Amino acid sequence: xxLSFIAPRRKPFLSLFxxxxxxxxxxxxxxxxxxxxxxxxxxxxxxxxxxxxxxxREMLEVKIDEDDETIGIILRQKALSEEIFSNNTLLKxxxxxxxxxxxxxxxxxxxxxxxxxxxxxxxxxxxxTFNFLLAAPLKSIFHTSxxxxxxxxxxxxxxxxxxxxxxxxxxxx
Amino acid sequence: MNSFDRSLDxxxxxxxxxxxxxxxxxTFAFIFLLIIPNxxxxxxxxxxYKRVLVHKTRVENLFLERETELSKLKAENAHxxxxxxxxxxxxxxxxxxxxxxxxxxxxxxxxxxYKKEFVxxxxxxxSMLKTPTNFYNFLEGLNRYSSIVQADFPIHLESSKESIxxxxxxxxxxxxxxxxx
Numbered sequence: 001x002x003l004s005f006i007a008p009r010r011k012p013f014l015s016l017f018x019x020x021x022x023x024x025x026x027x028x029x030x031x032x033x034x035x036x037x038x039x040x041x042x043x044x045x046x047x048x049x050x051x052x053x054x055x056x057r058e059m060l061e062v063k064i065d066e067d068d069e070t071i072g073i074i075l076r077q078k079a080l081s082e083e084i085f086s087n088n089t090l091l092k093x094x095x096x097x098x099x100x101x102x103x104x105x106x107x108x109x110x111x112x113x114x115x116x117x118x119x120x121x122x123x124x125x126x127x128x129t130f131n132f133l134l135a136a137p138l139k140s141i142f143h144t145s146x147x148x149x150x151x152x153x154x155x156x157x158x159x160x161x162x163x164x165x166x167x168x169x170x171x172x173x
Numbered sequence: 174m175n176s177f178d179r180s181l182d183x184x185x186x187x188x189x190x191x192x193x194x195x196x197x198x199x200t201f202a203f204i205f206l207l208i209i210p211n212x213x214x215x216x217x218x219x220x221x222y223k224r225v226l227v228h229k230t231r232v233e234n235l236f237l238e239r240e241t242e243l244s245k246l247k248a249e250n251a252h253x254x255x256x257x258x259x260x261x262x263x264x265x266x267x268x269x270x271x272x273x274x275x276x277x278x279x280x281x282x283x284x285x286x287y288k289k290e291f292v293x294x295x296x297x298x299x300s301m302l303k304t305p306t307n308f309y310n311f312l313e314g315l316n317r318y319s320s321i322v323q324a325d326f327p328i329h330l331e332s333s334k335e336s337i338x339x340x341x342x343x344x345x346x347x348x349x350x351x352x353x354x
Binding site for chain 1: 204229
């Protein structure tokens, strides 16, 4: 038996007002969770970034050490080669100076160059020629300079001139 | 939604208060229990990351500096480096000296370690030469030779009828093979 003129309506479990609130609170929670999730992801990326950067830094430090060592080796090679090259140049200059020193009248037969001494064997027309032209400059270079002469059959003089530098660093100049 | 819902027209003040309370409690719970501790940790990690990044950048700059220094040194001393690496052979040296001297012979005297990473060989060279100029030229070219060679005392020169015979010492420097890098 119908007592009402209108059809019955189902009463909703939640009213519109309640639904709006539930949706609002739900959305807000979702936003918070998403934000938190974002922070957590970024934190883990920082953590792995720190590990990666530390590894990279340690690798670079090892490479720097290797480079330093190589630089040291090259610098030592450079220093040694410069010393050798200058010694070679000095030796060349010494020899050149020696041969420039010898005048045309005097003929050298034998030259013995040591670090601190120079022994010359040769022939000179007269003793004076030797004394003026060669002995004088030799005396100015070396600390001691001794010459012995002996006459040859042709009337020239064979000489042996022993010159020495006394001291520690005695390169012939 | 049917049009008979009047919950928005007549707002139940109790319901509103209850929902507001729930909203506030949920929000605060999220903020205090989750977001604030995480943000704190995030900040600490970010600072740590930045610190590590700055440190790494400094080291990297230092490394780049060293690399440029090294490549500059390598370029400047290319001849010296290759000369030290080049193994000294008597045949090659005799071939080279052949340009200046004739009848070259070498005898090895000693071989010793020199200053940490080098090996020093001493050899006696006997040769014949036409004029002393050849000797200068030899010494001049020695600095550009493919190995590091130093001509040294004693130098003996003796003239005969045609040419000059010479005896002198050379010192050859090589990298110590056991300590090469």
